[in-house]
Amino acid sequence: MEWQYQNPAMGGTHVPTTHTDLTAKGRRTRERIIEAAAQLLLEHGIDRTTMEQIQLAAGVSASQLYHYFDNKRDLLAAVIQSRTEITLANELLANMTSLADIRLWRDAVVLAAHRLGPRAGCPLATFAEQILDTDPELLDLIRDGLQRLTDLVANALEIMRDNGELRPDTDCQRLAVLIVTAYEGGLLVTQIQRTTAALQIALDSAISMIEAHTF
Incomplete structure (x- = not known):
């Protein structure tokens, strides 16, 4: 299932970056962000988790974080997809x-x-x-x-x-x-x-x- 949504900031349909679009280093960074986000979102909930908290937990810069994910909703979608694959695997x-x-x-x-x-x-x-x-x-x-x-x-x-x-x-x-x-x-x-x-x-x-x- 390819998930798309209308991103107001981009003015059109945005497809979240997948691991297939990235270098090996990029995939590792993206997965590190997803893992940090998953832990924070599960512990504190969606509303009480900020992108800044995820950035600090993942040990990445703001520019890196927003290079891979436009916003928290984009990142949440990636977390759901990642955790689904982990559960099934x-x-x-x-x-x-x-x-x-x-x-x-x-x-x-x-x-x-x-x-x-x-x-x-x-x-x-x-x-x-x-x-x-x-x-x-x-x-x-x-x-x-x-x-x-x-x-x-x-x-x-x-x-x-x-x-x-x-x-x-x-x-x-x-x-x-x-x-x-x-x-x-x-x-x-x-x-x-x-x-x-x-x-x-x-x-x-x-x-x-x-x-x-x-x-």
Whole structure:
């Protein structure tokens, strides 16, 4: 999905700079800015995070920051896209083909959330809550990310069904939505309550529903 928006300052449609347009050094600088922005945005929220704070955290000059990103909205879009790719590239998630794999992924998710503490919330759900209906294009990026995540889980469940671990009548898409909802909602509550209890309960409940479809 190529995301575009009308940038009043530029007077036309602006396509955010991608890593394919940059040198290796430029890509590293851009990724450093995105990483710094992601951490600040998750910790402090969109409204309370400034470009100046991101600049300092990334260790770049103002001219460097605005060379890669026109404004905070532009940078937020890049953060959402980056975090979507990182989530989907998780090795345990990408290679999930059995119920045992799902349990391993569940344990890794809970452990990571425990270590991250207040930064445990998934960017997709966290940003969606803050954006609401104020920016449909950014919400489209988040919806796309959530759909890709759901499709990835559904594909794993379909493999389990094809391998005979799940019953032939298993609705894999429905169970995938349940897993992703438990994951996203559990992380959001973890971020608020500073405990992984809700995340563990939500994921265990979703996995129990999958177990109910085994032979």
